[in-house]
Amino acid sequence: MSKDNDVEITKGMQEYIDLNNKYLSDRNRYIRDVVKKWRFDTIAVHGLYTVSDAIEDYQGAIIEPIFMSTAQAYRDSDEMAAALAYKIPTWCYSRIANPSTYYYEWALALLEGYGYDGDTSCCSTSSGMAAITTAVQPFLRVQKDGSKLRNFVATAQCYGGTFQLFTVRLMQEQDIECRWVVDATDVNEWASKIDENTRFLYGELPSNPQQGFFDIKAVADLAHSHNLPLICDSTIATPALLRPICHGADIVVQSATKSLTSSGFGIGGAIIARKNLVTNIDDDQLKTDFSLYVKYYQNRDLGPNMHPMQAIMSLNDMRTLRSKMDLMSRNTMKVAQFLEKHSLIDSVQYLG
Known part of the structure; x- marks a missing residue:
């Protein structure tokens, strides 16, 4: 191929x-x-x-x-x-694609793109961390001038696995600098971290477990003004509560392990991207359909694919996504309100 x-x-x-x-x-x-x-x-x-x-x-x-x-x-x-030759949309080999993952991917692409005027596509992965790793790697390639230190900007409030990936796997082992944004609500802090060697902006919202948040549109506009993509992890919210692409984000990563399925029946993930995304990487295929790009090349060569059985199990859990998230949100609000009034509790952090 x-x-x-x-x-x-x-x-x-x-x-x-x-x-x-x-x-x-x-x-x-x-x-x-x-x-x-x-x-x-x-x-x-x-x-x-x-x-x-x-x-x-x-x-x-x-x-x-x-x-x-x-x-x-x-x-x-x-x-x-x-x-x-990738001239026709067959699935060929299950490390690349599969009819079961096809339906899972399309359901997620449509849900994340609900209310968005453009087109979205999705690539399934074996876990949420596989989705994050697969999503960021194409932007971290070495350019012709290998002397320039690659960097990206990310919210400091993020999932522990993401922090480990960015700090150890990328910074310590590959000499790729992660520039942490401490106050994600301050767009000026985001802007201060960007230079000519920045490859993308990355934000998790709501963050796990601190419930951090930021203005997606403002950060997306900032990213695009520098010809950079904004990647968002909205695992906790799911597309039932938040759809970052509708607010300007280019790529969304999801861990199907958590809120998306919430059944505990397996590990899974996904990358959802809008078509014709913004990037300073000179690769037309990557820009035109990022999810298809990572499916055809990243997944094919590195193998972080989702198992077909897991795809259908996750897809089945997703059928009642909105009602589950509605119930989860209402119950969490009740817990937060109870704790807020408790004499032994100093403060409660809950975005709801």
Whole structure:
């Protein structure tokens, strides 16, 4: 599989490409004309799994099947060649993609993009930390002038695993500087950390466990003014409560392990990105569809993919996401109000 996709297209390959282009056109029209008009809960329940999918492809199964197969068979060598060149949207090999993860990814892409005018896409990962690692790596590549110290700017209030990744794996082991923002509500502090070698801005909100928050639009505008992307971790909120892309963020990372599924049945993650994101990295494929880029190259080469069974289990948990988050929020508010009035409690930190 060549990143440049500079393969000679045979007549047989072109027939498959034309056929799949029609499929993509029909799918995009269905998303635009039908799915984008649904309410949040309807998307959570159905995602992109249609009655046609069920009847024509999956013997009428009313929910998405679990595809345990490691790889995909093809009709002939032309179809395989087109697939391996990434000219047609087949799944090929489960380290890259899989029909089960396909439905999980589309559900999340649509939920994170709910209310957003543009297009979003998603790449599933084996965990939330895999999502963060996979999301930041493409922006930290060494440029032609390797003498310049790469850096990025991130909120100091963040998940412990994220702090370990940024501090030890990146700063100590790879000499990539993380510039911490102590007061994330101060846009001027963000701005003071940016220079010509900054690759991206990263923020977690609400942060785990301190409940830190910041103005997404203001920070996104700042990032874009420097031709940088803003990456947000909104694991705690989920798209039921917060959709950073709608406020200007370029990429969202999610740990499906926590609020998104909340059942305790496994580890998972996801990267959701808007199309045509802002970055100073000179790579058209990365800019055009970041989630597809990391799926085709990062996931393929590093292997942080989600298991098909986990994809369907997580997808099933997501069907009642909004009602679960509503109940969780109301119960948390009751606990916070109780603690606030308690004589032994000095202060309560709760964004609700």
